[in-house]
Amino acid sequence: MRLEDVSVRFRLPRERILSFKEYAIHWLRRRIRYEDFWALRGVSLEVGHGEVFGIIGANGAGKSTLLKVLAGVFRPTEGRVRVWGKLAPLIDLGAGFEHELTGRENAVMNGTILGYSKAESEARLARSVAFAELEEFIDAPLRTYSSGMIARLAFAVATDVEPDVLIVDEVLSVGDAAFQKKSFERIQAFRTQGVTILLVSHDMAAISSMCNRVAWLDHGRVREVGPPSEVLPRYQQTPA
């Protein structure tokens, strides 16, 4: 299955939320002011099948927003996003985790939130728990877990997938060194399987070693696209 996400220009404004009273007052005065914040502006990218594509940029440049638009969380204000193939998001792990429920219940719920059926999530549970090394604790309520344990569980559930496209948002730095190594290996495994990967990271070493191409996002616009060897040096030279 060929795989491309063709993004032809999309922008996201954020309007200031007005309370009912303020809205009524402004409307009466014929002055409804909106604060426009374009998180992304005129972004056009094309990622080919099997490519490993990096995205770098300062904090607030719009990297996470870009990934969320691809995942369908945000509908672009303008422009069009298209994705071919099954997309697995590794953004914001542990969405929907409830602290009163057990690790097992949360893992199954998280699986369904990611789009799998309940039966599938339950079948995957054993593997995810083994990867996260949480067998003894899986039936305890989540509020007894350390933050590292929660992160490991979330990562395990989210990566136990067979996607065509994977989008990763700086989630590789959870857990201890051994776990980080396991996570890195899992991402590498995806890469060798030919999964298309979109990687957001501040880790320049990871970007240059793994990515075919890199896009530099600056204040919501694409500043440069090219191989890491060209883009990274220029990015690193900009004053902080």
Next chain:
Amino acid sequence: MSAMPSYDSDARRSPMLRELLDLVRYRDVVRLFIANLNKTRYKRSVLGVGWTLLNPLLNMAVLTVAFSRIFRFSVEHYPVYVLCGLICWNLFSQTTVHAMNSLVWGGSILRRVYLPRSIFAVSAVGNGLVNLGLALIPLVIIMAVLGHPFHATWWFLPIATLLLAMFSLGMALLVSTVAIFFVDVAEMYGIVIQAWFFLTPIVYPKEILGPRLAWCMNLNPMYNLLELFRTPIVTGAIPGVHTILAGVTSAVVPLLLGWWVFARKADEFAYRI
């Protein structure tokens, strides 16, 4: 390359249909949300799910003590009358309030992963229906204790409940949508619900209002829906055609309206939560 993309943000299907299809696709999440609502609510309490039964029962007891002497000539078996009203009312009020609150305060999950936006409203109604089913248990017990007859007309109840659920869902969607754009609505709605409670003949029989005001009651959608549920239980009669038609209208119109408004605005939620 010419294959259909699996996600196309420009897909031009009707938003209402899209929302419905998404709900079907994510039905396992809906089911889990419904189940987990009860689990988390009572996880650390002693009585647990028992509170779902106890709550309307205690409410009914208080209202009976307060009002049954006043109405003892107009309503036979006042506790049964009140309990029916409370059960229906709880479905409506709790689901709409919960749907609104979970979207406004807990909606941040919609900024993290993709979920059908109506999931809060739908699971709130689903949970409400489960609670309604459970609340029938104390109702049956009270009826047995008081010697109130069980009529064959109970077969009508699923229909009445379905209409009630449709109304609640429509209202939940409407209220949630407005509350996202104007947060004050969340506060105001609590007051509206309180007033609405007393404007509906739950605690009192409609007759005491006199003929003109009693007619005005027809403007209250909850009144007709309530009658559809209560009449088969209390009097054993099937409600009249007028009431049924009014009830169906009260259920279908808000649902379609709420669904239409919600589906059109749903894409903006992620920006505003």
